[in-house]
Amino acid sequence: MRQVVMYAPGDVRVEEREDPKIIEPTDAVIRVTATCICGSDLWPYRGIEAVNDQVMGHEYVGVVEEIGSEVKNLKVGDFVVGSFVISDNTCEICRSGYQSKCVHGTFVSTIGTQSQKARIPLADGTLVSTPGQPDPELIPSLLAASDVLGTGWFGAVAAEAGPGKTVAVVGDGAVGLMAVLAAKQLGAERIIAMSRHPERQELARFYGATDIVEERGDEGVAKIKELTNGLGAHSVIEAVGTQESMMQAIRSTRPGGHLGFVGVTHGVELLGLELFFAEIHLHGGPAPVRRFLPDLIQLIWDRKIDPGKVFDLALPLDQAAEGYKAMDERRAIKVLLTV
Amino acid sequence: MRQVVMYAPGDVRVEEREDPKIIEPTDAVIRVTATCICGSDLWPYRGIEAVNDQVMGHEYVGVVEEIGSEVKNLKVGDFVVGSFVISDNTCEICRSGYQSKCVHGTFVSTIGTQSQKARIPLADGTLVSTPGQPDPELIPSLLAASDVLGTGWFGAVAAEAGPGKTVAVVGDGAVGLMAVLAAKQLGAERIIAMSRHPERQELARFYGATDIVEERGDEGVAKIKELTNGLGAHSVIEAVGTQESMMQAIRSTRPGGHLGFVGVTHGVELLGLELFFAEIHLHGGPAPVRRFLPDLIQLIWDRKIDPGKVFDLALPLDQAAEGYKAMDERRAIKVLLTV
Numbered sequence: 001m002r003q004v005v006m007y008a009p010g011d012v013r014v015e016e017r018e019d020p021k022i023i024e025p026t027d028a029v030i031r032v033t034a035t036c037i038c039g040s041d042l043w044p045y046r047g048i049e050a051v052n053d054q055v056m057g058h059e060y061v062g063v064v065e066e067i068g069s070e071v072k073n074l075k076v077g078d079f080v081v082g083s084f085v086i087s088d089n090t091c092e093i094c095r096s097g098y099q100s101k102c103v104h105g106t107f108v109s110t111i112g113t114q115s116q117k118a119r120i121p122l123a124d125g126t127l128v129s130t131p132g133q134p135d136p137e138l139i140p141s142l143l144a145a146s147d148v149l150g151t152g153w154f155g156a157v158a159a160e161a162g163p164g165k166t167v168a169v170v171g172d173g174a175v176g177l178m179a180v181l182a183a184k185q186l187g188a189e190r191i192i193a194m195s196r197h198p199e200r201q202e203l204a205r206f207y208g209a210t211d212i213v214e215e216r217g218d219e220g221v222a223k224i225k226e227l228t229n230g231l232g233a234h235s236v237i238e239a240v241g242t243q244e245s246m247m248q249a250i251r252s253t254r255p256g257g258h259l260g261f262v263g264v265t266h267g268v269e270l271l272g273l274e275l276f277f278a279e280i281h282l283h284g285g286p287a288p289v290r291r292f293l294p295d296l297i298q299l300i301w302d303r304k305i306d307p308g309k310v311f312d313l314a315l316p317l318d319q320a321a322e323g324y325k326a327m328d329e330r331r332a333i334k335v336l337l338t339v
Numbered sequence: 340m341r342q343v344v345m346y347a348p349g350d351v352r353v354e355e356r357e358d359p360k361i362i363e364p365t366d367a368v369i370r371v372t373a374t375c376i377c378g379s380d381l382w383p384y385r386g387i388e389a390v391n392d393q394v395m396g397h398e399y400v401g402v403v404e405e406i407g408s409e410v411k412n413l414k415v416g417d418f419v420v421g422s423f424v425i426s427d428n429t430c431e432i433c434r435s436g437y438q439s440k441c442v443h444g445t446f447v448s449t450i451g452t453q454s455q456k457a458r459i460p461l462a463d464g465t466l467v468s469t470p471g472q473p474d475p476e477l478i479p480s481l482l483a484a485s486d487v488l489g490t491g492w493f494g495a496v497a498a499e500a501g502p503g504k505t506v507a508v509v510g511d512g513a514v515g516l517m518a519v520l521a522a523k524q525l526g527a528e529r530i531i532a533m534s535r536h537p538e539r540q541e542l543a544r545f546y547g548a549t550d551i552v553e554e555r556g557d558e559g560v561a562k563i564k565e566l567t568n569g570l571g572a573h574s575v576i577e578a579v580g581t582q583e584s585m586m587q588a589i590r591s592t593r594p595g596g597h598l599g600f601v602g603v604t605h606g607v608e609l610l611g612l613e614l615f616f617a618e619i620h621l622h623g624g625p626a627p628v629r630r631f632l633p634d635l636i637q638l639i640w641d642r643k644i645d646p647g648k649v650f651d652l653a654l655p656l657d658q659a660a661e662g663y664k665a666m667d668e669r670r671a672i673k674v675l676l677t678v
Contacts, residue, residue: 092570093594101594101618103569230442231431246611255432255440255624265611272585272607276600279440279624285594285615 004056004114004320004337009047012056012321020119025068028123030080032062034143035113036311037323037335039173040264045324048266055112056320058084059146061139062339064127065117073124079134080127081297082120083289084108084147089125099125099290114320116339128293131301140308140336141300144178148334149296149307150289151262152178152239156186157292158260158283159235163187168213168224170249171239171263172200174310174334177207179237179262181307184208185299188235192227194220194248200333203309217244224252232257238284241265253280260284311336343395343453343659343676348386349667351395351660359458364407367462369419371401373482374452375650376662376674378512379603384663387605394451395659397423398485400478401678403466404456412463418473419466420636421459422628423447423486428464438464438629453659455678467632470640479647479675480639483517487673488635488646489628490601491517491578495525496631497599497622498574502526507563508548509588510578510602511539513649513673516546518576518601520646523547524638527574531566533559533587539672542648556583563591571596577623580604592619599623650675 003017020029036059044051064078074080087094087102094102104122111118120126134142141149152175161167161183169179172195183191184207192211193204201212213223224233232254238246241263250270253259261284275282299305313332315323323335342356359368375398383390403417413419426433426441433441443461450457459465473481480488491514500506500522508518511534522530523546531550532543540551552562563572571593577585580602589609592598600623614621638644652671654662662674 092568096595098595098618229431241611243611256435256437261615265615268611270609270611270614272580272582272604272609275609275621276604276624279437280622282614282621283619285618 001116002317003112003116004317006044006051006054006056009045009051012045012324014318014320017115020117022066022068023119024121025070026122026124027068028064028071028074028120028127029066030060030062030118030120031065032060032113032116032118032339034139034339035060035317035337036143037327037337038147039175041324042328043264043266045328055115056109057112057114058108059143060113060118061142061146067123071123074127074129078129080129081142081145081293082108082127083150083293085286085289086121087125087290088122089290094125097291098288100286100288114317114337116317126290128297130297138300140311141306142297143336144307144310145293145296145300147289148174148310149178149181150292151175151287153182153292153296154287154289155179155237155239155260155262155284156182158258159237160258161186161188161235164189165234166190166192166228167235167237168192168194168233168252169237169239170194170245170252172197172204173239175262176237176239177203177310178307179239180204180209181207181305183235185305192224192233206309217248220248221251228254234258237262239263241268243268246270250274250278250280253278255279257281258283262287310334314338340455341656342451342455343656345383345390345393345395348384348390351384351663353657353659356454359456361405361407362458363460364409365461365463366407367403367410367413367459367466368405369399369401369457369459370404371399371452371455371457371678373478373678374399374656374676375482376659376666376676377486378514380663381667382603382605384667394454395448396451396453397447398482399452399457400481400485406462410462413466413468417468419468420481420484420632421447421466422489422632424625424628425460426464426629427461428629433464436630437627439625439627453656453676455656465629467636469636477639479650480645481636482675483646483649484632484635484639486628487513487649488517489631490514490626492521492631492635493626493628494518494576494578494599494601494623495521497597498576499597500525500527500574503528504573505529505531505567506574506576507531507533507572507591508576508578509533509584509591511536511543512578514601515576515578516542516649517646518578519543519548520546520644522574522576524644531563531572545648556587559587560590567593573597576601578602580607582607585609589613589617589619592617594618596620597622601626649673653677
């Protein structure tokens with residue numbers, strides 16, 4: 001099968017690799033229908049994270065091709081969406097809604113789903129079947145559910161976005177835009193997207209943003225305060241992961257408010273004293289997408305949300321290198337790879 | 340009147356100062372019945388925080404001696420308990436339960452209640468009258484409500500202690516012990532006190548601790564994991580404020596669990612990446628004691644809780660210096676000063 005491998009920063013190739021096989025009786029092998037490139041894939045691409053001949057990709061939708069003897073909830077031919085973390089969905093941590101920290105959890109990125117096929121361990125706990133074979137037009141949205149939608153949704157839930165709330169979203173990448181969508185679905189009254197890119201602002205408005213703030217850092221914070229009676233937003237979603245964006249998010253949250261941080265943090269250090277006197281709620285981490293998948297799939301199936309619009313470039317898997325380049329140069333928000 | 344002044348680390352004196360007067364129409368002047376020394380007063384005493392001819396004290400109960408023309412909820416002669424933060428209790432932040440971050444808030448420590456009298460601004464929003472004149476035996480408990488009880492309670496609420504939960508408390512000072520009491524009142528199933536002092540362990544058990552862990556740091560974390568199926572506690576309350584205690588608390592919390600941090604942080608730095616992958620809820624800061632005061636006063640009034648036992652030394656105000664010394668040398672958990 002064909003599979004994407006990153007050899008070094010900036011060096012992405014598509015190679016012939018051996019087809020995956022069932023190893024454990026709880027495995028499934030899927031034929032990938034569509035996969036994509038994640039904002040977090042850019043960290044190694046840009047040399048900020050170490051990389052060494054590494055398979056890539058952790059977002060995927062596809063068709064079950066083979067199942068192990070103990071798989072009960074799936075059958076061959078099912079169209080499935082999976083989370084970017086393998087989970088048994090039965091341990092105490094999974095049952096509490098934190099499948100991303102499953103006691104038997106592993107990251108799908110170690111498998112690499114930018115490929116024609118993938119072996120998914122703990123298939124019953126990780127994959128969710130769609131109600132039937134999806135219309136092709138639903139594929140991008142279902143793929144988004146695999147990570148960016150689930151992650152933005154978790155950010156909005158962690159930030160306790162809801163009726164009567166003013167929500168600010170730091171970051172206008174795919175996850176930030178999905179957080180806007182989620183805040184809207186959760187009933188937020190006002191949604192402030194922090195973005196300086198016209199086309200992303202437009203998409204943010206499409207997904208439900210009521211206000212746009214172009215300023216960043218302390219100026220961005222001042223603008224959020226100006227829009228909220230000097231108090232800050234009730235709910236803030238951080239979807240970048242840098243020191244600047246994290247401080248912008250913390251300082252934009254009112255005392256007693258909630259910050260959901262879902263941008264994978266890089267080099268971020270927080271002063272205890274600032275957190276203490278900010279007196280906000282903080283919650284974040286790798287999103288337990290599996291918790292939300294059944295509901296998100298249904299919302300997509302019923303055409304109530306259209307997260308797939310976040311993909312603004314689609315390429316065949318074999319042109320993955322161009323996809324990475326387009327995202328790195330911010331020519332594309334998010335690249336879908338057809339398989 | 341007599342008032343405690345800290346001139347320099349270790350240099351505490353009781354001096355004659357001018358009696359306070361009503362300045363604003365929203366002020367009250369109270370005759371202090373009892374006050375006390377806080378664990379946080381030890382930071383400047385030990386030279387860890389700057390200090391310079393500073394009035395001391397922010398915990399107090401007393402009798403209203405005079406009120407300004409706009410004070411409506413109090414009358415002269417009322418016995419009152421106040422929070423350690425002045426609050427109007429009417430702004431949007433107060434109404435959301437965060438009176439410690441009132442938009443008109445100031446810290447009572449700038450007034451100094453280790454004194455015979457005190458002028459309390461925004462008296463209606465800050466002070467709560469008891470149902471009548473209290474029996475003398477209730478005074479220590481009512482005084483505890485002013486800070487340590489309210490702070491421990493906030494820690495337990497922030498940590499979402501409650502039925503079915505395993506709660507771990509890091510810190511066996513007065514606030515940690517009050518967090519044990521609060522966790523018990525909130526219905527926690529199991530309460531693990533982290534303490535290596537036999538007399539504090541005993542008090543922790545009196546307040547509801549079911550288990551004691553003597554180990555600290557990573558060994559303490561390992562012990563908590565051992566007691567919780569390898570997962571960590573559902574709820575952890577941090578009541579110290581050092582780097583070690585904060586890390587101990589973070590690592591003792593299970594994924595998806597809640598950490599309430601109420602120890603005033605000193606020199607604490609948190610790595611974003613560790614917080615991200617810990618995937619816990621964090622909430623803390625100066626406790627909004629005013630939110631809890633009416634309920635806490637009632638619990639004390641009805642003899643349902645006995646937080647006053649946390650005072651293990653009582654001295655006249657004029658012997659405040661000895662009180663500081665006893666707490667600094669850990670000869671006393673918490674010192675009550677009679678006025």
